[in-house]
Amino acid sequence: MTTKPVPSGAGFAxxxxxVRSSDDYAAFLEGVQFGVHNEVHNAVGGTMVTFASPRDIFFYSWHAAVDMYLHVYHLCNFGVPLTEDELLSATKAFTKATDTCDGVSGIGPNAKIVQNVVVDGQTIDVxxxxxxxxxxxxxxxxxxNYGDVTQLGDYSYSxxxxxIVTQQLLSNSQICPASSGSGSFRGSHSDSSSSNDGAYVVSPDDAGYGYFNETEIPTHSGIYIVDNSTDNSTYAPPSNANSGDYWQWTQTTYDGLYDRFDGDMDLVVQQMHYVECEAFHxxxxxxxxxxxxxxxFHLASSRPICGKKVDEIDAxxxxxxxxxxxxxxxxxxFxxxxxxxxxxxxxxxxxTTEQYMDSDYYVDAQTKAQQTPVGGTTSITPVATPAATESDYTVTSTYPTAAPTETTSTPAPTTGDYEHKHCE
Structure with missing residues (x-):
């Protein structure tokens, strides 16, 4: 990796x-999966460009980071712990089974988890x-039940x-609705938190505080830059998360767009994405x-998301x-x-309007998914699950995986079902 450039999808913008453009959890998942997730797999190369990628030890480190991204979306929109009602009904906490896109059902929060494994030649529920x-x-x-990592019983974690995430995203009140004046998510997410003269003290029993970080940054608007010329304007030492040319560039771009678009953050973030992709290119x-x-990975195109942004500009x-x-x-x-x-x-x-995966593969995968046994329960039918790869230890819902949803038997879509790009 020392000889490879950082992928274009890894930029802050x-x-x-x-985070900003995803109206529901499903769109956010897709944005991460087909964005930075795929670009890192491709950049590392070797086994990481195959479905045997879990054999590379780096896979687990990278997927822990991807899981962190997903948790950040919850922190940004809700904080933690999430309530049962949020997990069952809020689209930004979980996509709903009633949502459809190109004929494929969404993942219902109360859908049964299907994880069949083959052991000694027999398919069993994991x-x-x-x-x-x-x-x-x-x-x-x-x-x-698994939507909030702080509510997994003995296996809860933070x-x-x-x-960069805490100082530039989660504490930015213009981006994250869950931002508060407390200065720290961790201090406002657990009733069991202890304090000392108003300062938060980490407790080893506090499994649900969401995240921990050495430096607390008060809620702010815009991009946080350490200013060494004053004594009282800094909350953190200079670092690659808050100083240097890139963050000065980001702040100048953000503020300039914010002023010109009268605070319309949708426009600001959309234009920042275009300009960052163009600058990276x-x-x-x-x-x-x-x-x-x-x-x-059965992709429909070899172009990463930033590449497509640049193509739009050039065209x-x-x-x-x-x-x-x-x-x-x-x-x-400007x-x-x-x-x-x-x-x-x-x-x-x-x-998110694009079919990222090859249409023929998608159709074939859904057909095979409908033929997959579901833990002996005939009323549950997996939808849009990619086919398993052959190995000594086979998981029927191998990654990338869409979970099953409770439904009746659904006819597999034809390739023609994917001709339209916009999903209702």
Whole structure:
């Protein structure tokens, strides 16, 4: 990895865009899965571009980070712990089975978890596995039971989140509704938290505080930059999370767009994504997915999300509010007022409308999913689950996996079902 550039999808504006533009948990999952998740797999290469990627020890470190991203979405929108009502009904906590996209049913929060494994030639429910069963049976068998990592009984956990996440995202009240004036999510998410003269004290019994971080950053708006010229404006030491050319560039871009778009954060974040992708392309170049990765992961295109953003700009399909050739604040050039007004007038929200996976594979996978036994329960039918790979230890819902939903038998869609791009 020392010889590989950081993938384009790993930029702050890219993650900010996924968080802000995702109206529900399903859209956020898709944005992470087909964005930074895929780009890191492709960049690492080797086994990581195949479905045998769990054989690479880096896989587990990376997927722990991906799981952290998912938890951050909950922290941003709700805080923790999530209530049962939120997990069962709030679309940003969990997608609903009634949601559909291109004929494929969504994942219901009360859908039964299907995780069949083959042991000694026999297919069994993983909950019945003599070794693994305890990890799947003690909390519950429905999807919502596992929706909050702070409510998994003995297996609850929290994250030591990176400073970039805490200082630039979760504490930004313009982005995260769950931001509060307490200065720390951890101090406001658990009734069992102890305190000392108003300062939060980490308790080893406090399994549900959500995350911990050495530096508390009060709630703020915009991008947080350490200013060394004053004594009282800093809450954290200078670091790669709050100082340097990139963050000065990010702050200048954010503030400039915020002023020009009258505080419309949807427009600000959308335009920041475009300009960051363009700057990354000019400064480093955007690497397409390899042929092996596209084939093995059944993708519809070799272009990563930032590559497609740059293609839109080059084709004249989108009007951008600013341009830059490098990540330095002085390199940013904002468009004139006429262009800004045009962007405001013609604004269309960024939505997840693209079929990222190959349509033929998707159809085949759903057909096979309908034929998959579900723990002996005939009333549950998995929908849109990719087919299993052959191995000595086979999981019928191998990654990337969409969970089953309670439904009646659903005819497999044809390729023609995927011709339209917008989902209701």
């Amino acid at each position: 890219s993650f900010l865009s996924v 909950a019945d596995h003599p070794t693994l069963g305890k990890y799947f049976s003690h909390v519950g068998s429905e999807m919502w 994250y030591d989140l990176p400073d 000019k400064a480093h170049g955007i690497e397409d997915f390899s042929d092996d990765f596209v084939q093995n 004249g399909d989108v009007v951008v509010a600013c341009k830059t050739d490098e990540f330095k604040p002085e390199a940013i050039e 468009a004139d007022d006429h262009v800004i007004e045009e962007i405001k007038r013609d604004y269309v929200p960024s939505t």
